[in-house]
Every structure is written in C-alpha cells, then in structure tokens.
Amino acid sequence: MSGRRIRRIVVHCSAGPASQRAADIIAYHTRPVSRGGRGWKAAGYHYIVEADGTVVEAVGEEGVANGARGFNQDSIHICYTGGVDARGKAADTRTPAQKAALARLIAGIRKRRGALPAAGHRDLSPDRNGDGRITPDEWIKQCPCFDARAEYG
Numbered sequence: 001m002s003g004r005r006i007r008r009i010v011v012h013c014s015a016g017p018a019s020q021r022a023a024d025i026i027a028y029h030t031r032p033v034s035r036g037g038r039g040w041k042a043a044g045y046h047y048i049v050e051a052d053g054t055v056v057e058a059v060g061e062e063g064v065a066n067g068a069r070g071f072n073q074d075s076i077h078i079c080y081t082g083g084v085d086a087r088g089k090a091a092d093t094r095t096p097a098q099k100a101a102l103a104r105l106i107a108g109i110r111k112r113r114g115a116l117p118a119a120g121h122r123d124l125s126p127d128r129n130g131d132g133r134i135t136p137d138e139w140i141k142q143c144p145c146f147d148a149r150a151e152y153g
C-alpha cells in the first residue's frame with residue numbers, strides 16, 4: 001500500500017458536550033475564521049465517535065488531519081464527543097457505546113495497518129524534565145481526559 005506512513009493512533013475528546021454531532025465539529029473546523037470557524041482545510045480528526053457509538057469518517061486515512069501540531073503527518077486522529085462534565089471540567093464522559101466503538105475502531109485500523117501504538121493527545125506533550133515519561137504536570141492539555149495508553153496502547 002502506498003501513501004502515508006502512519007506511526008500512531010492519537011485519541012482525542014472534542015472538549016464539548018457528549019451530545020455534539022460530528023457534522024458540527026467538522027463544520028466548525030473547516031469554516032473560514034471570518035465566519036467563526038478554524039479555517040482548516042480538513043477536519044481535525046479522521047474519525048469522530050458520537051455518544052451513541054456512531055463512527056463518522058471526517059477525513060480519509062490518506063489525508064492529513066489537524067489534530068496535534070507536529071504529529072499530523074504520521075498520525076490517525078480519532079475523537080469521541082465529550083470530555084467535559086456538566087460544570088465544564090475535564091472528565092472522561094465516554095458512554096459505553098463510545099467505549100465499544102473506540103475499541104472496535106482501533107482494532108479495525110490495526111487489522112488494516114499493523115500494530116500501531118495508541119496514545120492520548122496529552123501524551124504527545126513535551127517531556128520537559130527529560131525523564132522519558134509525559135507526566136500530568138507536563139500535559140499541555142487534558143485531552144482525551146483518560147489514560148489512552150493504558151487502555152489502548
């Protein structure tokens with residue numbers, strides 16, 4: 001297979017309510033900045049997993065999605081809707097359907113592309129103290145609000 005050399009799967013949350021729809025996230029990412037969007041060429045994630053477990057392909061795997069600066073050329077980005085609780089605090093809000101869909105999606109990608117490691121967006125933060133581990137004090141953001149390496153790595 002030609003095309004992109006994929007090195008990892010990166011797991012994100014949308015940092016919004018779990019009821020968010022994939023179509024709205026895609027529209028927000030690709031709408032011009034002048035109209036309140038991010039103005040990106042493509043959505044920030046390849047796949048978006050909605051609260052009921054529906055998986056929406058937002059960008060084809062051969063395309064580059066704008067999920068994590070410095071890691072986009074060789075990553076597949078997947079996102080579940082949610083990641084904040086009712087008070088707006090970072091929280092693992094994955095529904096059982098989202099958990100099942102994420103596991104199925106990651107297994108499917110690995111079946112097609114080999115045993116890719118999976119990490120959370122926060123695990124890509126810089127290792128500021130150089131101890132070889134990305135610890136909570138080094139996270140540049142909470143995303144995806146759970147330990148994706150422990151669960152899917």
Ligand SMILES: [Zn+2]
Pocket residue numbers: 011012013067121143144
């Ligand atoms: Zn993220």
